[in-house]
Amino acid sequence: MKSSLIALALGATLSASAFAAPESYVLDSSHSFSRFAYSHFGYSTQLSRFDKTSGTVVFDKEARTGAVDVTIDMKSVNTGFPVFNEHIQGADFLDTAKYPTATFKSTKVVFEGDKPSKVEGNLTIKGITKPVTLTVTSFQAMPHPMLKKDAIGANATTVIKRTEFNAGKYAPHVGDDVTITIALEAIKQ
Template sequence: MKKSLAILALAAPFALFAAPSHAAPETYAIDGTHTFPRFSYSHFGYSKQLSRFNKTTGTVTLDKAARTAAVDVTIDMKSVDTGFELFDGHIQGSDFLDTATFPTAHFKSTNVVFDGDKPVSIDGNLTIKGVTRPVTLTVTSFQAMPHPMLKKDAIGANATTVIKRSEFNAGKYAPNVGDEVTLDIAIEAIKQ
């Protein structure tokens, strides 16, 4: 009996290493210094205008083993950056973003589709100017690895979709100023 107990006592620590490990969901906080939602549209057919938002917050929850994820992002619409200060104010007016009434936009995922270990599309609800519509983001790149400077796990991705601004009550001058707006989101997030 004593011999059996001794064998069990010696074997127990090794059993922990042999047991399959189950990863738990991990939460990553948006890195606001490397996360910039950008948008582009046709300006009277003359050119494709490209602008961005400079302040974004939120989280990404990722379970690598289960291949599931969730995204919850808030964009400060007053941080719009067109490259021209006067136009920044113009685009924040009631005909476009109406940031006095709706200072933020919000995206919350409803489903993330994986191909192997990488997400390839993200379904979710996008809210702009109090209007919520379903969108699907196509993930064009994804990286998960330790951050070389911060020494913490980090993730990064680029994703894109096309929306109609008129569907969010921001359609002034359409179709001369393009109704279709391409959203291109660059995101980095650090494990908490």
């Protein structure tokens, strides 16, 4: 009888794990931003951001799997200077008239323990797609204290060469290496 109870309890535990489903989250646009940084003639590191970032995250803590799909509105570029915002949207840089969005779509999420540490995927800017790896520098999964829903948050970063995305005017004097950071918060649906 005792062995039957143990087998039944073990079977219930295994079936609960087997049926644990991935959970879908939608980015909170008021707390999700993509930023970029580059060297300006070696004088300084310029920091700018895109004010509109949207997307979804699928997260399965038990299975240690996930997926990330992010869209960046390139017309929402915010350098802190309106004239430069317009300049950087030109054909030599972002060409937002032809390519209004950039996307990142994951192909693999790598976990260390129960948290993601890297997200491999494809970054598309100006119609050019390149594989990149985002390094996750922080991650949190917990109930949102104000919304009373499950939420996740993360910061992840990668470095790209802007010349590889046909945005290389003034390189190498204006740095070719661009650090992209995605800060996101997402709410379970």
